[in-house]
Structure formats: C-alpha cells, structure tokens
C-alpha cells in the first residue's frame with residue numbers, strides 16, 4: 001500500500017489517551033508512515049476523510065470502538081485496533097460489515113506487545129501438561145474493563161489447547177466461597193483481576209502439577225512497548241482484507 005514515495009497515511013483514534021499518545025509518536029517516527037489525523041473524544045471522525053487516511057489505529061474505549069469501526073469500514077479505511085471489549089457477537093457484526101467492503105482489513109489484537117503475544121502462545125503450549133491453570137492479570141486502576149482482553153484471550157487459548165488434548169477438568173474442591181474469591185470463569189479457566197496504582201499492564205499464568213508449578217509472566221513497563229506491534233499491524237493490514245484477531249497472524253513466529 002505504501003512505497004518509499006508514498007508513506008502510509010495513518011490516523012490515530014484516541015490520540016490523547018495513554019496509549020494513543022505513544023502510537024502517534026511511533027507513527028511520526030516511522031519513515032514509511034505519515035500521521036495525517038489525530039482524533040480524540042469530541043473531535044469529528046470525518047477528519048479521517050478530510051485527511052484521506054488509508055488506515056486508522058484505535059485505542060479508545062469499548063463503548064465507542066464499534067461506532068468508529070462502522071465508520072471506517074463503510075469508508076474503506078483499514079483499522080488496527082487495540083481497544084478491548086470484543087466478544088463473539090461484536091466479531092460477528094464486524095464480519096458482516098466487512099462482507100460489504102471486501103478490500104478492507106481490520107486487525108483486532110488483545111495485546112500489541114510482542115512479549116504478551118509470546119506469553120499467550122507459551123501458556124497454550126504448556127496448558128495440556130498441567131492439571132491446573134489460573135490467570136492473574138494486574139493493571140492500573142484507570143482501566144475500564146475487567147478481566148483484561150489479554151487475560152480473556154489467554155484463557156480461551158488455554159481452554160482450547162486443553163480441549164484439543166482431552167485434558168481432565170481442573171481439580172478444585174471449593175464448596176463454599178465469597179463471591180469473586182475464585183475469580184471470573186472464562187471458558188473454565190479462573191481469571192483474577194488486580195487493580196493497583198503504579199502498575200501498567202502485567203499478567204501471570206500459573207500452571208500446576210503434582211510437585212511443581214510453572215509461572216509464565218509478562219510485564220508491560222512502558223506503553224511505548226505497544227508501538228512496534230501496532231506498526232507491524234499497519235504495515236501488513238493491506239495484505240489481510242477481512243477480520244483478523246490476534247497480532248500473531250501478522251508475525252513470523254515459529
């Protein structure tokens with residue numbers, strides 16, 4: 001889509017937010033891209049058309065992201081989306097919109113950090129080898145959703161790997177518990193959410209077997225760490241029309 005003569009024309013939605021600010025910096029620093037529009041709450045999304053944007057990056061809020069994507073897909077603008085809140089119903093809606101705009105690509109990635117993508121993959125690989133798997137995600141207290149999109153996706157991948165392997169149900173003799181004490185049940189995997197000031201985004205996957213545990217931990221220490229994954233998504237999106245869920249599909253992983 002872009003050549004050395006014509007940098008990819010990128011717009012950022014949520015440009016004044018904690019992640020959006022970093023993405024604007026990353027796009028501005030990329031020699032093969034041009035930041036043509038920065039849109040935040042209260043700004044008119046039509047700025048994307050005036051700027052002739054070819055692709056948008058969305059780090060906004062689960063309550064507004066579907067409206068943003070409706071606009072982008074209707075106007076044939078590719079979208080690289082970090083905003084959380086995508087359940088099966090939303091993904092089905094998006095697929096329907098994309099059928100009417102077959103050249104447009106939308107990438108939804110629960111986490112754009114390369115380390116987090118690997119954490120999810122390693123957790124799924126390890127899950128069938130252990131009796132127990134639980135997830136603890138830890139974030140800043142301004143986060144809108146719980147559990148995190150990354151934790152939900154990890155739980156789904158773990159559950160899928162265990163189903164494929166024919167794993168037995170996880171042992172748990174709890175017969176009485178305060179509400180929430182065992183976390184949220186995501187596809188049979190307990191997920192525990194911690195919100196503490198000072199944290200950025202962290203996750204542990206704790207796997208246990210008789211006599212041993214394995215803990216896979218990822219820490220996002222600075223939101224600049226989401227930039228390279230977003231740029232990789234932008235560079236590949238024109239070659240991936242339709243809906244893609246997960247940055248791993250755009251990476252050359254073994």
Ligand SMILES: NC(=O)C1=CN([C@@H]2O[C@H](COP(=O)(O)OP(=O)(O)OC[C@H]3O[C@@H](n4cnc5c(N)ncnc54)[C@H](OP(=O)(O)O)[C@@H]3O)[C@@H](O)[C@H]2O)C=CC1
Nearest residue numbers: 014016017018019040041059060064082083084110111112
């Ligand atoms: N996939 C990934 O790798 C990552 C995903 N995320 C997700 O990204 C999202 C944003 O996170 P974060 O940056 O921390 O949140 P912030 O609240 O810091 O930023 C969101 C920004 O979007 C703005 N906004 C709200 N509505 C609109 C709209 N209709 N159009 C344009 N901008 C709008 C907000 O404005 P205002 O504050 O005035 O409402 C705010 O400036 C969350 O869903 C989060 O979970 C976060 C990190 C990594």
Ligand SMILES: O=C(O)C1=N[C@H](C(=O)O)C[C@H](O)C1
Nearest residue numbers: 084110111143148149150201
């Ligand atoms: O809101 C955040 O901060 C983050 N959101 C994403 C999620 O919900 O998984 C990604 C990362 O955890 C940071």
